[in-house]
Every structure is written in structure tokens, then in C-alpha cells.
Amino acid sequence: xxxxxxxxxxxxxxxxxxxxxxxxxxxxxxxxxxxxxxxxxxxxxxxxxxxxxxxxxxxxxxxxxxxxxxxxxxxxxxxxxxxxxxxxxxxxxxxxxxxxxxxxxxxxxxxxxxxxxxxxxxxxxxxxxxxxxxxxxxxxxxxxxxxxxxxxxxxxxxxxxxxxxxxxxxxxxxxxxxxxxxxxxxxxxxxxxxxxxxxxxxxxxxxxxxxxxxxxxxxxxxxxxxxxxxxxxxxxxxxxxxxxxxxxxxxxxxxxxxxx
Amino acid sequence: xxxxxxxxxxxxxxxxxxxxxxxxxxxxxxxxxxxxxxxxxxxxxxxxxxxxxxxxxxxxxxxxxxxxxxxxxxxxxxxxxxxxxxxxxxxxxxxxxxxxxxxxxxxxxxxxxxxxxxxxxxxxxxxxxxxxxxxxxxxxxxxxxxxxxxxxxxxxxxxxxxxxxxxxxxxxxxxxxxxxxxxxxxxxxxxxxxxxxxxxxxxxxxxxxxxxxxxxxxxxxxxxxxxxxxxxxxxxxxxxxxxxxxxxxxxxxxxxxxxxxxxxxxxxxxxxxxxxxxxxxxxxxxxxxxxxxxxxxxxxxxxxxxxxxxxxxxxxxxxxxxxxxxxxxxxxxxxxxxxxxxxxxxxxxxxxxxxxxxxxxxxxxxxxxxxxxxxxxxxxxxxxxxxxxxxxxxxxxxxxxxxxxxxxxxxxxxxxxxxxxxxxxxxxx
Numbered sequence: 001x002x003x004x005x006x007x008x009x010x011x012x013x014x015x016x017x018x019x020x021x022x023x024x025x026x027x028x029x030x031x032x033x034x035x036x037x038x039x040x041x042x043x044x045x046x047x048x049x050x051x052x053x054x055x056x057x058x059x060x061x062x063x064x065x066x067x068x069x070x071x072x073x074x075x076x077x078x079x080x081x082x083x084x085x086x087x088x089x090x091x092x093x094x095x096x097x098x099x100x101x102x103x104x105x106x107x108x109x110x111x112x113x114x115x116x117x118x119x120x121x122x123x124x125x126x127x128x129x130x131x132x133x134x135x136x137x138x139x140x141x142x143x144x145x146x147x148x149x150x151x152x153x154x155x156x157x158x159x160x161x162x163x164x165x166x167x168x169x170x171x172x173x174x175x176x177x178x179x180x181x182x183x184x185x186x187x188x189x190x191x192x193x194x195x196x197x198x199x200x201x202x203x204x205x206x207x208x209x210x211x212x213x214x215x216x217x218x219x220x221x222x223x224x225x226x227x228x229x230x231x232x233x234x235x236x237x238x239x240x241x242x243x244x245x246x247x248x249x250x251x252x253x254x255x256x257x258x259x260x
Numbered sequence: 261x262x263x264x265x266x267x268x269x270x271x272x273x274x275x276x277x278x279x280x281x282x283x284x285x286x287x288x289x290x291x292x293x294x295x296x297x298x299x300x301x302x303x304x305x306x307x308x309x310x311x312x313x314x315x316x317x318x319x320x321x322x323x324x325x326x327x328x329x330x331x332x333x334x335x336x337x338x339x340x341x342x343x344x345x346x347x348x349x350x351x352x353x354x355x356x357x358x359x360x361x362x363x364x365x366x367x368x369x370x371x372x373x374x375x376x377x378x379x380x381x382x383x384x385x386x387x388x389x390x391x392x393x394x395x396x397x398x399x400x401x402x403x404x405x406x407x408x409x410x411x412x413x414x415x416x417x418x419x420x421x422x423x424x425x426x427x428x429x430x431x432x433x434x435x436x437x438x439x440x441x442x443x444x445x446x447x448x449x450x451x452x453x454x455x456x457x458x459x460x461x462x463x464x465x466x467x468x469x470x471x472x473x474x475x476x477x478x479x480x481x482x483x484x485x486x487x488x489x490x491x492x493x494x495x496x497x498x499x500x501x502x503x504x505x506x507x508x509x510x511x512x513x514x515x516x517x518x519x520x521x522x523x524x525x526x527x528x529x530x531x532x533x534x535x536x537x538x539x540x541x542x543x544x545x546x547x548x549x550x551x552x553x554x555x556x557x558x559x560x561x562x563x564x565x566x567x568x569x570x571x572x573x574x575x576x577x578x579x580x581x582x583x584x585x586x587x588x589x590x591x592x593x594x595x596x597x598x599x600x601x602x603x604x605x606x607x608x609x610x611x612x613x614x615x616x617x618x619x620x621x622x623x624x625x626x627x628x629x630x631x632x633x634x635x636x637x638x639x640x641x642x643x644x645x646x647x648x649x650x651x652x653x654x655x656x657x658x659x660x661x662x663x664x665x666x667x668x669x670x671x672x673x674x675x676x677x678x679x680x681x682x683x684x685x686x687x688x689x
Contacts, residue, residue: 016299019275019674020324020417026372027416029403033395036385046275047372048383049665066299096321097299099306121300142324142417197415204414204421205591206428209317211418239310244321 008057008156011043013077015063015070016097016125020142021088022046022062028145035149038156054080058155064090064125066097071122071131078132083155086128087148089141089244093213096141098125098247126247136161140196141211141244147196164195167215168208171199180207187227189240192218192250213245220254234258273373273383273665275325276675280664282649292646294638294668298675307628312338312424312597312619319615319630320418325368325674328361328409329608330630331422332483333615338424340498341602341619342595349588350426351483352581356436357412357419358482358606359578363405363446364416365609366529366567366574369672370457371398374564377666378460394456397449401571404439404446408578411435426592436585443579450572451547457565458551463663466558467647469640470522471531474607480539480573481532483606488535489525490556498603500614506631517636524639527611528671529566530557544573560644560670567672597623608633610672634673641671 012022026032026047035041042052059081065071078084086092094101101124128134138151138161147163154161164170168190172179180186180202188207190199194215201208214220224237232240241255279295303322310318315334320327332354339346346354371394372384381387388395406416411431413419421427472493474485487503488494495503506515519525534556537545548554548569557566599621605614611633618627648667652660 014277016301018321018324018327020321020327023275023324023368023417026368027402027406029399029406032399033385033388033392036388041383041385044383045273047273048385049273049376050382050386066301070299095301096303096306096318097301100302103306141321142415200414201420201428204427204429206420209420211420236311239314243318 007038007040009042009052009055010039010152011054011056011059011077011081012041012046013043013059013061013063014045015061015074015091015128016066017063017088017090017095019046019062021091021140022060024087024143024145024148025060028149031149035152039152055082056080057082058152059084061086061091061128062088064094064097064127065131066122066125068122074128074131083135084128084132085136085138085151085155086134087138088143089139089211089213090125091128092137092139092248093245094125094127094247096244096246099242100125101247102242138163139194139212144196144198165216166195167191167218168193168195168197168199168212171195171197172202175199175203177202180205181226181230185230187230187232187236187240189223192220192223209240210243210245210251213248214250218250220250221257224254224258234260273376273669274673274675275323276673278673278675280645280668282645282664284649284653289646289650292642292649294642294645296638296675304628304630307617307625310625312595312617312623312625315617315625315628316422316424317418317420320422322630322632323674324417325365326361326608326610327418328357328413328422329606329613330615331419332358332606333604333608333613333630334617335422335424335604336483336606337602337604337615337617338619339595339602340604341600341617342424342598344425344593344595346426346593349586350430350592352585353412353427353430353588355482356408356578356581356585357422359574359581360405360408360412362482362574362609363571363578364402364409365405365672366571367398367402367405367453369609369669370453370564370567370571371395371402373672374666374669375457375460377662377669378564397452401446401449401453404442404449404575407439407442411439423592425595426588426590428591430588430591433585433587436582440579440582443575443582447543447572447575447579450568450575451543454547454551454565454568454572457568458553460564462559462561465561465648465651467560467644469530469558470519470525471534471556472519472525472527472612472636473531473535474605474612475536476539478539480536480541480577481607487605487612489519490531490534491522493519497605497614500603500605500631501616504614504631504636506635515631515635516638517631518639524643525636526560526640527633527636528563529570529609530560530563531611532607533557533566533569540569541573541576543576544569547572560667563670563672597621610634610674611636632674634671634675637671637673641668641673644670
């Protein structure tokens with residue numbers, strides 16, 4: 001179904017994931033129709049039966065690589081995409097399903113499935129950037145939909161997306177939120193976690209649990225020591241770094257220091 | 261008839277990845293298989309060893325569309341295990357949160373995923389070109405649902421404010437009051453949605469189903485109740501595994517659920533409506549009567565009207581909960597870890613969602629079991645397709661294919677929950 005539109009062609013792809021990050025685009029209730037005017041939604045299976053062939057100007061990729069088939073598929077998508085953007089913790093860090101990387105996947109398959117021989121899965125869940133060149137990574141579990149719009153808009157105007165790379169800790173300070181760790185002794189990953197959620201958890205009286213993954217050069221070691229001082233057990237610290245961004249290098253390395 | 265094959269590489273407008281294979285000889289449907297090859301993610305396995313307090317945050321990640329359902333089934337199972345019952349204003353807040361999820365999830369399906377089939381469009385965006393006011397109404401209605409989830413849960417997708425025992429922070433009166441205006445609009449929009457969906461054209465297709473849903477003595481079921489069926493099943497949640505079983509078939513990474521000795525059953529809006537009609541808000545019943553939707557409704561294509569009725573109910577109830585909100589004294593009941601086994605079952609937008617957890621004395625998960633609604637409906641989706649294809653053999657391939665897709669979408673299947681990718685592959689021989 002060839003069209004001759006001059007608008008950039010957008011495609012949305014899914015790998016192992018919960019669908020939440022691509023849902024963020026449909027959750028842009030006020031902007032969705034405007035977005036569909038500005039770009040031509042050429043492939044977005046969750047939203048449309050119309051599936052145009054590539055090449056695409058922008059590909060948004062959700063999910064991590066966990067099967068031999070998907071490890072092939074991502075290369076095809078890269079070849080047909082001018083710009084490839086990964087959205088969310090699964091695509092940028094392997095997601096929560098990367099917890100398998102620390103364990104024996106055969107044991108996992110046996111736990112869940114009666115006939116593990118039917119299941120074709122890789123030993124690891126890995127981010128898209130481990131397989132192909134990625135032009136921009138948008139963090140978060142889930143992503144922040146305002147940031148998604150910012151990234152699309154920036155691309156359309158040929159500028160760099162304005163998505164701050166500082167920590168959640170900084171977002172708290174900017175919002176004037178009282179520090180949960182200093183004021184209440186609540187363990188918080190805010191100092192080492194990438195911004196993007198507007199420091200949501202501290203506003204709800206809980207510590208950050210790392211949805212956006214490590215910020216650049218995080219001092220995880222010092223933070224883990226502070227958690228210990230607050231009484232956190234080895235296991236608690238290990239698990240705190242092993243959630244949705246467990247396979248992001250800085251979080252993985254810190255978690256490995258707290259093995260029993 | 262010569263052997264024919266129809267292939268769709270990716271079934272659109274469902275959440276996830278799966279395929280369908282229909283094989284028939286002459287006028288005999290030989291085999292229908294809903295193949296799900298969503299990559300498995302092994303939640304039950306990696307929950308092991310995690311502290312019970314972390315469970316709601318982890319299981320939310322099973323599904324971006326209905327994370328609240330996963331969080332609710334989990335907290336109920338864990339609270340049951342630890343011998344605690346959440347009541348009063350905290351319980352009301354949870355119900356409000358669930359209303360929000362029903363609204364956003366149902367409206368997404370009605371307007372964006374299902375209605376385009378009835379109207380003959382590829383997508384809601386294509387519908388919007390001709391009927392902008394309809395799609396805009398849908399988007400604004402969805403937004404009203406998301407606003408509830410965001411206010412109570414912290415954000416729409418993977419809410420952060422839910423923990424066993426209650427919440428991390430209770431919303432203020434002003435925060436909830438701010439939702440009221442939009443909810444009044446939403447209730448009116450839901451009425452319009454019921455009328456609009458009832459005016460769509462429905463295939464003459466009825467089947468004899470065993471419907472399964474929760475039932476609660478005082479309310480339309482969401483968080484609590486007994487598991488009942490249209491064939492007389494009436495059991496407590498912790499008896500679930502005595503009556504239902506899962507089997508693993510080669511063509512699916514989702515497990516198939518059946519009622520022991522009875523086979524496929526149907527969960528979701530149609531089942532809830534048929535089994536709990538009397539508990540619907542008066543305004544929802546009134547509209548059902550107005551549009552001629554009686555019980556039992558055995559036409560799965562009409563699930564789109566039933567979803568609209570449930571949206572209306574949820575808007576009405578959410579408005580009542582917002583107006584009567586009393587700030588809970590504490591955000592949560594403090595829970596002491598303890599060993600045991602707990603069961604939870606709540607009504608996700610797509611139907612009953614069963615969880616079982618075993619904890620050790622430190623409160624660490626020893627074992628977890630999760631049965632999502634889509635894996636329970638998988639058998640019935642296949643049964644419907646078998647029947648539908650048999651009745652519509654005369655249709656040209658492209659129309660038959662679209663009808664099959666529409667029929668699958670009757671169930672709003674969430675394959676990312678059941679594990680994602682639907683590939684339609686019809687073979688005629």
C-alpha cells in the first residue's frame with residue numbers, strides 16, 4: 001500500500017515487553033491526533049491494521065531481545081529505519097526479564113512451563129543497543145510520555161531532544177520535595193537514578209526504586225554504604241539494583257557486590 | 261474446494277504478539293489454533309526470593325495496560341496470607357483506582373482497537389479523519405480514566421503508590437475533588453458511548469458459553485467476591501486450583517486454562533455483565549434497557565456495548581467514591597512478614613486474574629502462580645473462531661480474515677499478559 005505522503009514515516013515495534021511504553025503514545029490523549037498529522041504512522045500494530053512496508057524515517061522500538069527470532073528481526077528493522085529510537089527500560093537495559101541473566105534460564109522455564117521443550121528462548125534478555133546501532137535511548141519503566149513527545153518533536157525539527165540527564169535527586173531539589181532519605185531515613189535510589197519521572201516516588205512518601213536506570217557515572221558504592229548505614233540488608237540492596245534496569249552495567253555491578 | 265491459505269503476519273489492534281492458524285477441508289473446519297509467541301518473561305520464576313513488599317511493583321510490569329489488576333490481585337493474596345483485611349476508606353480508594361483502570365482500558369479497546377472493525381477502518385486514526393468528534397470523545401474519556409489512576413496511583417502506567425496493606429500516601433481531599441468535574445463529563449460521554457456502540461452493526465452470532473466471574477453480595481465485582489459461573493460453579497477464591505487447570509500446548513507461550521471436566525469458559529465484561537447485572541449502577545441498567553441489551557447476552561461481538569456499560573458504571577461509581585471520600589487515617593496497615601500461602605482473584609478489565617503466593621517466615625516469596633484472563637479465554641477464542649469460520653465459509657478470504665480478527669478482538673486479548681503476536685494464517689484444503 002504505497003502512499004506518497006511527504007510526512008516522515010513513523011513505525012512502532014515491539015519485542016519482549018509489557019506494551020506500556022508504546023501505550024504511552026496512545027496515552028497522549030491531547031496530542032495523538034496532532035502527532036498523526038505531523039508524521040505518517042506507517043506501522044503501529046497495536047493501533048492499526050494498516051502495515052506499510054519500510055523504509056521508515058523514525059522507528060520507535062519497545063522491548064528487549066530474548067529469542068533467536070527477535071535477534072534477527074531487530075537487524076531487519078535497523079536496515080529499514082533512518083533513525084532508531086529505543087523506548088523504555090526493556091529496550092534500553094533488557095527490562096525486568098533480564099533477571100534471567102543472573103540465573104539458569106532452564107530452571108526458569110521449568111518453573112513456569114510444563115513442557116520447556118516448546119519454549120524457544122535465549123539465555124539472556126539484552127537491550128537493543130547490544131544488537132544494533134541505536135540513535136537515541138529514552139529511559140524509563142515506563143517512559144514519560146511528555147519526553148516521548150519531546151523526542152518526536154525534536155526529530156521533526158532536526159534538533160537534540162531536551163531530556164535532562166541528571167539524577168532523580170536533582171529533580172526532587174528542583175521540585176522542592178523534602179528528601180525522604182535525609183528527613184525520614186527511607187532508602188532511596190534517587191542519587192544514582194536517571195531523571196525523567198519528575199521524582200515521583202518521594203512525592204508519594206517512598207524512596208525511588210530506579211525505574212529510569214543509572215544516571216551517568218553514578219556513585220552506587222557510596223549510596224549502597226548509606227543504605228547499609230540506614231539498616232538495609234545485603235539482600236535488600238542487591239534487589240534494589242535488580243529490578244527493571246538490572247542489566248544496566250552500573251546497577252548490575254553494584255548488585256553483584258552484594259551477593260551472599 | 262481447493263486448498264487455500266490466508267495469512268496475516270501480525271494481528272493488529274491487540275496488545276501483544278500472536279498468530280492464528282485455521283485449517284479446513286471443504287466445509288469442515290479441521291483445526292483452529294491461536295498461536296501465541298509473545299516471548300516468555302518468566303515472572304513466576306524471578307519473583308522467588310523477593311520480599312513480599314516488592315511484589316506489587318514487579319507484577320505491575322506484566323502488563324502496561326492493566327497494571328492495577330496485577331497489583332490488586334497481588335495485594336489481596338498477600339494480605340489474605342498475612343491475615344489482614346483492608347477495609348473502609350482504603351478499600352474505597354482501591355476501588356476508585358480500579359474504576360480508573362477499567363475506564364482507560366475499556367475505552368482504549370472500544371474506540372481505538374475494536375470500533376474500527378465495525379466501521380470498516382484500519383485504525384482509530386483513520387476513523388478520526390471522518391468522525392473526529394467520536395475519536396476525540398473517546399480520547400477524552402480515556403484521559404478521565406487515566407487521571408484517576410494517576411491521582412491515586414502516582415502515574416497511569418505502573419503506578420508506584422500501591423503496597424500490601426494499602427498505599428504509600430493517601431490522596432488529599434482536594435486532589436480527588438479535582439477529578440469530579442471531568443468525571444461528570446465522562447459519565448455523560450459514557451452514556452453517549454453506550455448509545456453509539458449499540459447502534460453498530462452486529463453479526464448474528466450467538467453461542468452457548470459458560471461464563472465465569474466474581475460475584476460480591478454488595479457490589480459489581482472488582483476486588484473481591486466468590487468465583488461463580490453460569491453453570492452453577494460457586495467457590496471461594498482459594499478453591500480456584502481445585503476447579504481450574506492449566507495446560508501447556510506446543511503452539512503457545514501462554515498456558516491454556518480450562519474448567520476441569522468441562523473445558524473452555526469465558527471471562528471478562530460479558531461474563532461479569534451476565535452474572536452480575538443486578539449489581540450494576542441504576543444508570544447503567546437503565547441504559548442497557550434503553551439500548552435493548554438483556555441478559556444473558558451470548559453474542560461476543562456485543563462485548564463492545566457491554567464494555568461501554570461497564571465504563572458508565574465505573575464513571576458513576578468513581579464519581580460517588582470521589583464525592584464521598586474520607587481521607588484514611590493511615591496510608592496503609594503495617595504488615596508483619598509471616599509464612600503461608602495466599603490466594604487473590606480480582607476482575608481485571610479482561611476478566612478474572614488469579615494469583616497465589618507462598619511466603620517463608622521472612623516474607624520472601626517461595627512460590628508464585630499467576631493466571632491472567634487472556635490465557636483463560638484462549639480456548640474460547642479458538643472455539644468461537646471454529647464456529648465463525650464454519651458459518652462464514654462463503655465469504656471471500658479478505659472478509660473472512662477481517663471477521664476472524666474482529667472475533668479475536670471481541671475478547672480484547674492482552675497477549676503481553678498471557679505472554680504477545682497474533683498471526684492469522686487460514687488454510688483451506
